[in-house]
Amino acid sequence: MSKAAELANLIGNINAGGGGVNRNVIINGAMNVAQRGDVTGKTAASYGGPDRFAVGITSHGTYAMSQSSTVPSGKGFANSYKLDCTTADTSVAAGAEVTIQHKFEGQNLQTLRKGTSEAKPITATFYCRSNLTGTFTLELFDNDNSRQCSKNFTISSADTWEFKSITFPADTTGAFDDDNAQSAVLVWWLAAGSDFTSGTQNTSAFASNTNANRVSSSIVNMSSSTDNEFLLTGVQLEVGQNPTSFEHKSFAQDLHECGRYYQLIAHGNALAMGIGCDWNSSTAELCLDHPLGAMRANPTLDQVTGGNYFTYTGGGLSSGIDGAFTIEHQTTVMSAMYATPDDTLSTDGSSRLMKTSNSAAYMAFKAEL
């Protein structure tokens, strides 16, 4: 795109109520933050690889998700989201689904003015790459009002980065709730069964959802071979009918925004987690701030534990913890939890260090949509 065209697009979007800084409502669109690390063996809806992008899998193969350094050349990206088929399924069941999803809080979408006479068109742009050429579907689904619109895109050349720009029309019906719940989801369909493809695809305007009308009947089958992979980066969704250049953010800004939904505390051996205290002779209490700031909701404590995975130590005591930590008191900015160390504690409220003591030990806070 020429500079003149880019400027014209930006001005057009500003006139439409978009443009400017913070125009991209996607979080972590450059795939720079990946707090969970890479994951394998997924056969159902899961997070893994870059933050904020989830995979949806229903009865259709096994997948690995990772943060990849394969990126489009010269576009300013260092990372991409990689979805890799590790167990194939050549038979597409009626309810089969393989998708990549990005979910939105309603309060972050008010700028779209959806459901009003001033509703704005919305443009999605992204870079994608796959060994599998053919037709894919991108859908914007309105969870609050069960409405959707989907558009198709084609990957023409195998193993080659391609830039895609897709504009969804303004929708004057069905406003997004102004709250912290999921109001919409952007969905890249990579495989779909007849439950989603057997109708007439709804491509021209938002309409009440009919599952059969959501996806192209020509869609590829990402699960057809373990050779198959799909990579994605530079994802932007903005108000306006025009694509503008990707709004790059600092790593710190991306990490902070991701932290509203997920915050990794520790993963690995010999990592300090915080200071706990002896609650009674058998219970250690640990109180942790959510270090990246307030979370979307009171978070779930996501943990991997086992024999002596954690150690409570200090004042001459070093006691292993074998079981799970239990959330006891909480706000969106702080969690108090308890665990049961192997040894007898004092009853005087002594403070001790809580740390990991196994390479597989894992603790994080999760408030995903």
Added chain:
Amino acid sequence: MATYKLCNSRLTGELCSILKNEGNGRFLSIPIAEDNTDYQEYLKWVAEGNTAEAAD
């Protein structure tokens, strides 16, 4: 198969969270919070007629 267990506060003795065993050493300690999606999933599981293990 994941299972749920109720957990009581050591301070008050009242229900404070739900522990979900996801297998392979992975556990979720889920707060009693309506806007937490893991809690919403637990409520759906209960509505389907399931019952969590009682607290210790």
